[in-house]
Amino acid sequence: MTSASLASRPRGSTLAALSTCGLVLALGALIAAALLARPATEARRESGRALARELGLTDPALFGEARYTRHPSQADLASAFQDAPTGLDHFPAGSLVAAPRGFGTGHIGGGEE
Amino acid sequence: MIFHPSILALLGSSWLATAVLLASAVFAMRLLASWDRASGSERQIRLERATILVSTAVGLVLALEAASLILFVFNADRMSALFVGAMCAVGTLNASVYGFATLYAKIAVFFASALWLVLDRVDGEGRDFPLIRLKYAALLAVAPIVALEAGLETAYFLDLKADTITSCCGKLFEDGPQSSGAGGELAALEPRPALWLLFGGAAVVVLGGLVAGRSRVFQIAQGVFGGAMFVVGLAAIVSVVSLYVYEQPHHHCPFCLLKREYDHFGFALYLPLFLGAAAALASGMLGVVPRRASLAVAQPAIAARLARLSALGFALFALACLWVIWRSNLLLFG
Amino acid sequence: MGARFERQRHLLDFAVASLARRPAKNLGLTLVYALVVFLLGSVMLFGSAIRREAGVMLADAPEIVAQSMVMGRHDLATGADLEALKGLRGIRRVEPRLWGYLWDSAGAANYTVMVPSPSDAAHALASGEAIVGEGVARARKLAVGKPFFLVSPAGKFLRTRIKAILPQASALVSSDLVLVAEADFRSFFAIPADRYTDFAIEVANPREVSTIAEKASVRLPTYRFVTRADMHRTLEALFSWREGLALALLAASLLAFVILAFDKASGLSAEERREIGILKAIGWETSDVIRMKLWEGTAISGTAFLAGLLAAWVHVFFFSAGLFEPVLKGWSTLWPRFPLSPEVDALEIATLALLTVVPYTAAVVVPIWKTAVTDPDAVMR
Numbered sequence: 001m002t003s004a005s006l007a008s009r010p011r012g013s014t015l016a017a018l019s020t021c022g023l024v025l026a027l028g029a030l031i032a033a034a035l036l037a038r039p040a041t042e043a044r045r046e047s048g049r050a051l052a053r054e055l056g057l058t059d060p061a062l063f064g065e066a067r068y069t070r071h072p073s074q075a076d077l078a079s080a081f082q083d084a085p086t087g088l089d090h091f092p093a094g095s096l097v098a099a100p101r102g103f104g105t106g107h108i109g110g111g112e113e
Numbered sequence: 114m115i116f117h118p119s120i121l122a123l124l125g126s127s128w129l130a131t132a133v134l135l136a137s138a139v140f141a142m143r144l145l146a147s148w149d150r151a152s153g154s155e156r157q158i159r160l161e162r163a164t165i166l167v168s169t170a171v172g173l174v175l176a177l178e179a180a181s182l183i184l185f186v187f188n189a190d191r192m193s194a195l196f197v198g199a200m201c202a203v204g205t206l207n208a209s210v211y212g213f214a215t216l217y218a219k220i221a222v223f224f225a226s227a228l229w230l231v232l233d234r235v236d237g238e239g240r241d242f243p244l245i246r247l248k249y250a251a252l253l254a255v256a257p258i259v260a261l262e263a264g265l266e267t268a269y270f271l272d273l274k275a276d277t278i279t280s281c282c283g284k285l286f287e288d289g290p291q292s293s294g295a296g297g298e299l300a301a302l303e304p305r306p307a308l309w310l311l312f313g314g315a316a317v318v319v320l321g322g323l324v325a326g327r328s329r330v331f332q333i334a335q336g337v338f339g340g341a342m343f344v345v346g347l348a349a350i351v352s353v354v355s356l357y358v359y360e361q362p363h364h365h366c367p368f369c370l371l372k373r374e375y376d377h378f379g380f381a382l383y384l385p386l387f388l389g390a391a392a393a394l395a396s397g398m399l400g401v402v403p404r405r406a407s408l409a410v411a412q413p414a415i416a417a418r419l420a421r422l423s424a425l426g427f428a429l430f431a432l433a434c435l436w437v438i439w440r441s442n443l444l445l446f447g
Numbered sequence: 448m449g450a451r452f453e454r455q456r457h458l459l460d461f462a463v464a465s466l467a468r469r470p471a472k473n474l475g476l477t478l479v480y481a482l483v484v485f486l487l488g489s490v491m492l493f494g495s496a497i498r499r500e501a502g503v504m505l506a507d508a509p510e511i512v513a514q515s516m517v518m519g520r521h522d523l524a525t526g527a528d529l530e531a532l533k534g535l536r537g538i539r540r541v542e543p544r545l546w547g548y549l550w551d552s553a554g555a556a557n558y559t560v561m562v563p564s565p566s567d568a569a570h571a572l573a574s575g576e577a578i579v580g581e582g583v584a585r586a587r588k589l590a591v592g593k594p595f596f597l598v599s600p601a602g603k604f605l606r607t608r609i610k611a612i613l614p615q616a617s618a619l620v621s622s623d624l625v626l627v628a629e630a631d632f633r634s635f636f637a638i639p640a641d642r643y644t645d646f647a648i649e650v651a652n653p654r655e656v657s658t659i660a661e662k663a664s665v666r667l668p669t670y671r672f673v674t675r676a677d678m679h680r681t682l683e684a685l686f687s688w689r690e691g692l693a694l695a696l697l698a699a700s701l702l703a704f705v706i707l708a709f710d711k712a713s714g715l716s717a718e719e720r721r722e723i724g725i726l727k728a729i730g731w732e733t734s735d736v737i738r739m740k741l742w743e744g745t746a747i748s749g750t751a752f753l754a755g756l757l758a759a760w761v762h763v764f765f766f767s768a769g770l771f772e773p774v775l776k777g778w779s780t781l782w783p784r785f786p787l788s789p790e791v792d793a794l795e796i797a798t799l800a801l802l803t804v805v806p807y808t809a810a811v812v813v814p815i816w817k818t819a820v821t822d823p824d825a826v827m828r
Contacts, residue, residue, distance in 0.1 A: 011456075011460050012459060012460040012461070012462065012463025012464050012467070013456045013457075013459040013460045013463065015463055016459060016463050016746050019750060020749055020750070020753070023750070023753035023754060023757060024753065026757055027753060027756065027757055027760070030757070030760050030761070030764075030789070031789075031791050034764075034788070034789040034790065034791065035791075037788065041788040044616040044786070044788070045500065045503045045504060045616075045788075047614060047616045047617055048500075048503075048504040048616055048617035048619060048620055048621075049503060049504050049505075049506060049507060051504075051613065051614075051617040051620065051621055052504050052505055052507060052508065052617070052620050052621075053507035054563070054564070054567045054569060054570060055561065055563060055564070055567065055570065055621075055624070055626075056508070056509045056542065056544060056564065056647045057504075057505065057508065057620050057621065058505065058508045058509065058512060058673075058678050059505070059620075059678070059681075059682070060497075060501040060504075060505070060619055060620055060682070061559070061580065061582070061618070061619065061620055061621060061622040061623045061624070061781070061783055062619070062775075062779065062782070062783065063779050064556060064557040064558075064559070064623045064779050064780070064781050065557065065778050065779060067548065070548070070557065070559065070623070072681050072682075072685055073673060073677060073678040073681040073682070074512065074514065074645075074673060076516075076519060076520050076521060116687065116688055116691030116692065116695070117687050117690075117691055118491055118494075118690060118691060118694050118795075118798050118799075118802065119794060119798045121691065121694060121695075121802070122798045122801040122802045122805075123801075125801070125802070125805070125806075126801055126805055129805065129809055162733075162820040165733055165734065165737065165816060165819070165820065166812070166813065166816040169737055169741075169812060169815075169816060170812050170813075173808060173812065177801075177805060180797070180801070181801070183797075184794065184797055184798065184801065187793070187794045187797075188794060191794060194679070194680075194683055195680060195683055195684065195687075197676065237734070
């Protein structure tokens, strides 16, 4: 290795710093884009929120297969096997949506401060 | 138990730290029993080599423990949505009897780790393992605290259940008649003496930190005053600084400060305060530790540097307090 | 300060050069590492983004929903109970609601059929009109003004014309909705005039929600009262649980990665051993070698973590977590097409770092030390 090639090659620490800076900058650009898009995001969320308020919606419309996946917060409490005898779970979403738990007494959801 | 990424991460790191420290403690006992610097035996060489591994591994996990303290509080704040009546970290911590115990254990681990790391660093400056026995004896003391912390944390997270009815910070840190415990007493501290204590104490430790390089007595004093200032700082946050942040004359909670609503301002208070206190204690410790010949230069130099660092930490803390009082719309004194 | 900085910088130079001498091995490790960060990061970013999105949109859900229960199942609420609730002090308004599910064989999907509240002017419908969610419109290829037919389980036909399609912005909560007029709904499902699905209760003082729910449950003991806080906790628990489950599944891949990292770090080639031996022979201390090796680890960790996080971010927020979609969708034919908006969350990024960087570091510390304490003469021989 000649001294010329040594001098022309950037130092390892410089390369490391540059690549880190590059990644951080890219991440920073994404974060900046997110911050710039904030007003549009807020407006979009606000329109969804207004719709949910007007229609009195209670749950996200993600899994439409069964009552307990479509409206987890409104699902029956006590009816095990509600969709079929011995049918613990027959939808893939059942592995993602837990049965509603923790409604306390079953009448009201505990006290609210 | 609540299945949550942050909880998994916290538990994982605590148990990793415990495993590393317990293994190191076993090694420490072996070392204390058979360390002989003069010997050239195979066993002595093996021990010397292993100390390098222990220093590296323990250094890494103790740094991890410091990070996990922050994450723990941050996470407690975030989880408050899951509990009935909780509004900030207090509710989450109160949702189980182990909550606050875990927090205190984590703070203890933080300070113990900081001190041990400083000891390790100083020991590394000397060629002849000058503090090795002290260091490993200290490790035997730190390991149980870390294990206790992991145990408490596990008990806490296992005990947590969503929808538990818990109390909000208002109940603990309100200066009204319904408040209870130490939080209420701190909150009841009058603002005026609290401010005097805060800024008087800060002036003492900042000055003390700057002059501590001159003698060991100053360093020891800095350790003592720094520890006291930590308590004073926390008391002042509860009794008066929080009022200025919330701009409400009766809300004293020291945890709501960390919330986004208050721009995570709590971090600007707690990080320098913890840094200042840890550095001051470490400086005091180096003042107490007997000086070996091989550390004649390094030990005072590091102690002085730590004292200056503690001065910086406390100064930043005091400035953050001043800034929030100056900026606040609340007027406590006419 | 300057000297110490220069020293570390030289160590880093060495570390980078040493990494570059074995490009295939280290690049492979970094890629796998980044992939692990990408997977975990995608799950976490997606989970929290969808939770936040749903949380904001459902922030104004009804304060209390009252459901009639018979033998543990929902039953229709009656007009008499409506009057009983209306008489309670502290209740400002009780809104009887009509909604239900309909399996539509043409769209092969479940719809949520709903009657908009009479006070909701924006969605007021005349008989024969319908407003549908974005998912329904997609499944049935509907457009404003087009006819839309529904067949009831009893074989009854409902003929409507599309008045509007709900905006995509709200798809997360409205994708499967079909809004129809009350008269159409009652005749379609054959619901008598004074029967309702449930009641939405609006209270005068939001602080009294639980007291009012308690009082109301005394008045109507067969009803179940679901408060807004219950709904929010269900939502929170639902997504946290899902996220935790996915992470637990990914723990296996994390473990595999840790083993790989451990293996790569301990299986030194003869050439690497010689390098360390030479370094020590020319006067490097064990602690210097450890520091250099730690720098190598830091370089790999830093690059892999940042690259993985970057990829996860792009995946979740620019491609709506496309890789997860088949898993999430399951049998859900009306999976809403909703955009996710990023929010910077330090807790999340810290957790991700803790879950990935810590295991890697733990895996390589012992091999690094083993390498560093090797005797120079043992490897040069």
